[in-house]
Amino acid sequence: MHKLEGEKVLMRIHMSESDGYEGKLAYQAIVALMRERHLAGTTVLRGSMSFGSHSQLHTDRIEVLSYDMPIAIECVDSEENIRAILPQLDAMIGGGMITLERADVIVYRAGEEEGNPDLH
Numbered sequence: 001m002h003k004l005e006g007e008k009v010l011m012r013i014h015m016s017e018s019d020g021y022e023g024k025l026a027y028q029a030i031v032a033l034m035r036e037r038h039l040a041g042t043t044v045l046r047g048s049m050s051f052g053s054h055s056q057l058h059t060d061r062i063e064v065l066s067y068d069m070p071i072a073i074e075c076v077d078s079e080e081n082i083r084a085i086l087p088q089l090d091a092m093i094g095g096g097m098i099t100l101e102r103a104d105v106i107v108y109r110a111g112e113e114e115g116n117p118d119l120h
Contacts, residue, residue, distance in 0.1 A: 004040045004108040009082045013073040013089065015096035017046065026092055027071045033092070034075055037085055040108065045072040076103050 019026040027044055034042045047070035075082070082100065089098060 004077070004105050006105060008076050008103050008105050009079045010101050010103040011075045011077075011082050012099045012101075013071075013093065013096060014099075015071050015073070015093055016068050017071050018068045019071075019094055019096070021092045021094075026094070027073055030073055030089065030092055033088060034085065037081070039075050039081055039085070040077045042073060042075045045074065046070070047072065076105060 013030065015026060017025070017027070021029045031042050031044060086098070
C-alpha cells in the first residue's frame, strides 16, 4: 500500500460528464490513467448543478434534465506524482479546470475489504 501521510496535494479536476477522450468518456480514461500510474486513489463525484466559463446552466432538475452533468475528479498524492501526471491530463481535458491545493493527510489506510484478499 502507498504510504501517504503529512503534507500532500489535492488535485481536483472539473469537467463535464459527456467529455470524451479517444472514444471513451474522459473521466473514465482519467481514472484509468491514475490507476495505471499508481496514484494513491481517485474519486469521481457527479454534481447536481453547475455552470462554467460559458455560463450555461447544467442541472438534474427533471424539467430540464441534463445528460451533461458536472464531474469532479479528486486525487490526493505527493506533489511529485501529481505534477508528473499533469501534462497527460492537460491533453485529455478539452474543457474544464484543474486545481491543486495543499492537503494535510491525517489517516490513509485500507478498509477491511480492500486490505483483506479473502473478501474479494
